[in-house]
Amino acid sequence: xxxxxxxxxxxxxxxxxxxxxxxxxxxxxxxxxxxxxxxxxxxxxxxxxxxxxxxxxxxxxxxxxxxxxxxxxxxxxxxxxxxxxxxxxxxxxxxxxxxxxxxxx
Numbered sequence: 276x277x278x279x280x281x282x283x284x285x286x287x288x289x290x291x292x293x294x295x296x297x298x299x300x301x302x303x304x305x306x307x308x309x310x311x312x313x314x315x316x317x318x319x320x321x322x323x324x325x326x327x328x329x330x331x332x333x334x335x336x337x338x339x340x341x342x343x344x345x346x347x348x349x350x351x352x353x354x355x356x357x358x359x360x361x362x363x364x365x366x367x368x369x370x371x372x373x374x375x376x377x378x379x380x
Contacts, residue, residue, distance in 0.1 A: 277329035278378075284322035285342025290315035292347045296355065319343075334377045341374040 294312025298305050319339075327335045348367050351357035 277326045280322045281326035281330060281335055281338055282342070284319045284326060284339050285346065287315045287319035287322060288339060288343025289346030289350060291319065292343075293350060334380075337377055338374050341370050345370055345374075 291312040294308045294310075294315060298308035298312055323335060323339050326339075330338075345367050348357075348363070352359040352363075
């Protein structure tokens with residue numbers, strides 16, 4: 276169950292940067308997106324707390340931030356038009372390898 280909590284926490288880590296990106300635009304503040312970001316941050320932290328009850332802290336934190344970083348990168352590339360160069364994808368691949376390595380260790 277702890278790994279499920281950690282995966283859900285990682286998914287929430289992807290949500291809050293999206294909320295911040297969409298919550299403050301050139302057109303002005305969009306409060307519902309900012310509320311979404313705060314909800315995601317809160318849920319992410321709480322789910323990480325639950326996961327760390329069984330998963331070592333360093334492993335849980337690294338996996339949590341890795342999921343958030345990789346997910347935010349992919350959303351940025353595919354939804355917001357961020358650069359998707361081969362070097363950036365290769366670098367994100369290294370993060371994924373690190374996450375898998377921590378899960379297997």
